[in-house]
Amino acid sequence: MIEKTFPIAEKLLSNGLKATHKLLELLNAEYGQLKVKSDPATIATLAAHKKDVVTQLEQFSKQLGQVLATEKLLVSQEGIHNYFAKAKAAGINTADSYRCWLDIAELTKTCRALNEKNGASIDLLSRHTQRALQVLRGKSQLATTYGPDGSTRSELFSHTLVSV
Secondary structure, three states: OHHHHHHHHHHHHHHHHHHHHHHHHHHHHHHHHHHOOOOHHHHHHHHHHHHHHHHHHHHHHHHHHHHHHHOOOOOOHHHHHHHHHHHHHOOOOOHHHHHHHHHHHHHHHHHHHHHHHHHHHHHHHHHHHHHHHHHHOOOOOOOEEEOOOOOEEEOOOOOOOOOO
16 A cells, blocks of 8 residues: 555655745744835734745645544654655655655754744734733733732823824
8 A cells, every 4th residue: 555655655745845945944034024124014924924934734644644543543753753764665766755754854943943933923923912012001010910819910090191
């Protein structure tokens, strides 16, 4: 059966690598835009493109899982390694596909780290924006506090400093 599933897996891995490269490219572009505090619309456009690529990668993962299941292997790192071992034992040249898999795994780690960094930057920019809005609305720096139950409370009275 591996003779039938391996060409499918090869094509999936090739497409998965392209999508992973595209995700890394988008994350790097997002990082650059966040670094220069670019126009929010540009960052939103990048986020929409990232969402599309993530959807492609989820589809890739699902399809690769189906290939592994067809070979009665676990959908896991161990399963993919067993899949390549099984293909190699059947006399199939797995060198290129295995390299592709290793590249996907490495790029995924890089993407995860960069996405976390970008998320932290977005969170920081959001907090600065919220604080600026609080100042414009006349709220004190201590406007938000925690109640006895752990929920946040804002002061009840404020006065507007600027109105647009």
